[in-house]
Amino acid sequence: MDDRLSKALDFAKFRETLAIQRKTLKEKIDSKLTYGYNGGIFKIDRSLIAFVEVLISKQRTTDVPLIDANDNPVLVDDLVKFQSEILDRYFTATFEYLKEYEKIKKSRTVEKLLDL
DSSP, rough: OOHHHHHHHHHHHHHHHHHHHHHHHHHHHHHHTEEETTTTEOOOOOHHHHHHHHHHHHHOOOEEEOOOOTSEEEEEHHHHHHHHHHHHHHHHHHHHHHHHHHHHHHHOOOHHHOOO
16 A cells, blocks of 8 residues: 555544544533532533522522523522532533543544543
8 A cells, every 4th residue: 555545544543533532522521511400400611600600699599590401490599509519510520621631632643542
């Protein structure tokens, strides 16, 4: 086989494996950013965190109805506790995401990508 063709195939395999690894990591982190509370499911993201912060700044901290990821109303009895939990989960997941993403970024071969 032509050397250029061989290199092109190797590069294509590397790019495909890289895309799969990134997608798998994103799905893993997304699952860690899903939070079940009082029968509802919340997707922890910056907008939820900001909205909860606004509610707390307006002294709305007890018995607050929030709309979950499935558009269902969920009563949050203690918004400060809820905020603490979602922030903790958010930062735990994003630090893990950063760490794993850096490993993927530094891998230069298919073999190294698969060893992660």
